[in-house]
Amino acid sequence: MELTPVMNPEALNRFLETDFPQLHTDGKVFEVVDVSPGSVVMRLMPNERHLRPGGTVSGPTLFALADVGAYCAVLAHIGPVALAVTTSLNINFLRKPKPGPLTCTCRLLKLGKRLAVMEASIFDEDADDLVAHATATYSIPPR
Template identity: 55%
Template sequence: MQIVMDAEALNVFLAREFPQVAGSYRVERVDPQSVTARLTVDEANLRPGGTVSGPSMFALADLVVYCAILSRIGPVALAVTTNASIDFMRKPEAGRDLIAECRLLKLGRVLAVAEAMIFSEGGAEPVARCSMTYSIPPKR
């Protein structure tokens, strides 16, 4: 699949269209096989017990899948999640950022299916795995 938006273009798009996430999430890499994004973990992402909250991990997965799709189809702000499943596999480390790696499994005209693996920065084992389906609006 051809890359239409690189990491910098995706970050500019996120800052413009979703300023509420621009400070915490950043696309770090786009290549033909995957997209990588980071959640800068701070106190707002933590829950009791010193771990990153599930909603924070889900938001990172959703963002990296969205960006993987946009990296191939361009800035389509109205592409939306239609299905999601997440497996929380181990406790993320509170003092480390989270890194999500997304692989597009299918990119069609109206649906995209992707998988995201989330890691604590520097960790070898994933802390979560997410499968998502997105609906892509028709071209005008």
């Protein structure tokens, strides 16, 4: 499956800022840092709101990172379609993340006319051990 991106990181970040400003309510913590054929890498710089007792990033924050990363992976390859929506997302929490930056690599497994399926792998920045793994399906509206 050969997938060619149609949006770069700058265009995706601009789209998130204009169409989803609520994502940055507490400051800009989500950022697309790389786009390549079939994948997107997103960075999360968590603030106090994203932490939970025990000195770790919360599960809902990891879920949001996987979901936003998956959304950006779809948009990177179909263009700025605001009404593409999550139809399912399953996440497995594997390790306790450090209370610092995280990276999420989202890889498209299938991109059809109406559905996209992808996986998201979340890591502590500068670490090789997987913190969480998710699979997601997005519904793409008709053009």
